[in-house]
Amino acid sequence: MDVPFGKPPVERADAARNREALLCTARAMIAEAGVDRVTMDGLAERAGLGKGTVFRRFGTRAGIFRALLDAEEHCFQAQVMSGPPPLGPGADPIDRLIAYGRERTFFLLERQDIARAAVERKGPVASAAPVFTQPHIRMLLKQAGLGLADPDTLAFQLTSALEGPPLVVMAMERPASGRCEGDLGTLLADGWQTLIERLARR
Template sequence: MDRLVVPFGKPRGERADAVRNREHLLRTAREMLAEHGADRVTMDGLAERAGLGKGTVFRRFGSRAGIFRALIDADDRRFQQQVLSGPPPLGPGAEPVDRLVAYGRARIAFLVEHHAIARAALDRTQPVPAGTQSMTQLHIRMLLVQAGSVPNLDGVAVQITAALEGPLLLYLSRPEPDTAVAAAAFTDFLGDAWQTLVERLLR
């Protein structure tokens, strides 16, 4: 999750049948999520529901967690396109502080909406990824530069990236909200806190 949209170098093309299988599997996985929730989505169940061999599912995703990583990556790319070329204030054209506030609110809403998928995408047999700059951190740093003089720029970018996504990582281990109203309230709670942090820092 949270990868840069623009790839380095020319990507290798997929065969047309592989692309069709991938899109069919992702659509089927979304249907299963909507009907049964993340806990009921399995490799065997996805293969059976999609009418494809289990080996095809394993080759495409590698593991059950890989299904959910593919789902969230697809949605994350659409989110990133809104940031890069969508309407302001999330997209270009607004003042940097307004864009930073809008980005945090939109990112929080995205992660809360996808928290069940993100939790299922964690492969507990693998170490937690660390040491790479996320799209969020790079975008925040760019907006901080545009906003004016910020002492210790790189450190501040790291710290407020953690302030944005750290609480949400903790939230991923909590039970899902009982209602959509509870999820919306939690989103507003974190969004308001994010706006306060940004405005106290830059205004």
């Protein structure tokens, strides 16, 4: 069984429609002009909604980007829980672990600008992603039957390698623009695969 993740709170139908309209509009604005051009006023005008609706929904400009990340995080987690293997169920646990790290690396790098914009000026906002990543890695390690003395600690260390500061620092030093460049994402994904294969003694 895969690790469950929290469900979003139930919304009224009109609130849900407004939220989805705003998120779709924000995605379009980012695709057209980049993260820096997305403002509360611009989002409200582009979506055809009142500015008060945007403030009630997101609170701050950073809240827009946190909502975007949250929505995409739920989609990613759904693929892990019920999508096709090897990322989803049905594959060997080591193959799933390799696939998870590779896909997670690209997922994070491709959204690094949104992640930076999701940080409030008053201070950093902790990501909830490791709440899913760490237990998922721990589950796969245990399913793999590697005879590890302490899979819990190893899961924590692997989560740090995947979600932690080193990935952020490397991304800032070598900004990623997609999978086809020459290519931080591929280097990190290949490094993850090598690490897991050696752990499994393949």
